[in-house]
Amino acid sequence: MDGKNVSVALDVGTTKVCTTIGFQDEDGIEILGVGSHPSYGLKKGSVVNIDKTVKSIRCSLEEAKMMAGVEDITSATIGIAGNHIYCFNSSGVVAVKNSEITQKDVDRVLEAAKAVLIPSDREVLHVIPQEFRVDSTKGVKNPIGMCGSRLEAHVHVVTGKTSLIQNILKCVEASGIKPNDIILQPIASSRSVLTAEEKDLGVVLIDIGGGTTDIAVWKGGSLIHSQIVPVGGNHFTNDLAVALKIPHNEAERVKINHGSVLAEKLNQSAHITVHGLSGTKAREVQLGEVAKVLGARAEELFVIVKNIVKDKNLSDLVTGGYIITGGGALIKDLAELGEYILEKPTKVGYPRPFGGMTTIMQNPKFSTVLGLLLESSPENMGKTYKKKNNKSASEALESGDIFGRFSDSLRNVFKEIF
Ligand SMILES: Nc1ncnc2c1ncn2[C@@H]1O[C@H](COP(=O)(O)OP(=O)(O)OP(=O)(O)O)[C@@H](O)[C@H]1O
């Protein structure tokens, strides 16, 4: 096996840290190894305990390495989320130098588009082109080689809090891994779940994780909005724990084994046995009661998503409806309730199958890590947000310039997109 063709993705989530090791050949990517370990060091997508996070990363990495039979893993593509992420759209215009548009003109217009004031405690993570306009021609994806005198770029800018990005990078570095790329989690999930047709038609991806729900709105093949909502599957579990007066792990068991968000679809009189704190008697609760608690939280979450889409004036663009993924999408009847509240077609989105271990990985909770793997594959080199210089994150850390690698690469991202 050629080490050059091996790529690694690391999804450091609120409930689990997941590593996948893939091998790329002419037939595509084959998954060689997967490691998934409970995560105890994150809250709402952000690191709150470095030691616990490092331990979870190491465990998931070891598991994946053992399964893949790969000894030395030195770098990986990392996902990022958390409610510190803030995204916005921007645009810029330049005059074309010699009537035919070159890479240099594209670089200049992208520089102009991202020349917005960003608070000093924030970093730009992605600058994603939505469309170019050449004179009066709109909707151009790649303007290089076209003739014109005026070039306009519309972009989606993703920013995150410097200190919180540093924390996640620190944990990855401390686990012996160089982050070779850092990607917003809903962008990664979109990559593994959505088809080109869906992105073109207009859809909203809703990735319900443990601590956050990540939203990505696509139209005309471009990302037009992304946002992290600090409500996730753990909130469903907490609600159940409070309502039924049971411990968190028992509430999690009830949610996974007996949970639904539509009480009307259940046999209302059916009961389940739940266990309270040790020393207390087991009790019977109605399934309908469980569904009412979970349904109320699901309704609240869908209303938040609906309002985001409405407030951004995107409702009419979402022709294809809503696609729910992430582990939180697995609660029974969620898509049905979603369709009722969101008033658009709604379905659960599974990652597209690719070679090796397809059945285990075809679970919405692996959408992000599989998307990260697709983004990190050698075939993708040069198309996405790859590093610009050869400085590793550890070297950057040592030199006190943690973003020596990322900000440089991401701020100049477009040189590598085309
Ligand atoms: N079968 C299931 N039924 C219902 N909920 C489930 C099921 N499996 C997992 N979940 C829920 O999915 C959530 C975890 O999802 P996921 O693994 O996508 O999160 P994460 O990536 O660790 O977190 P985040 O993306 O928020 O940082 C948990 O709240 C868990 O209870």
Ligand SMILES: [Mg+2]
């Ligand atoms: Mg996640």
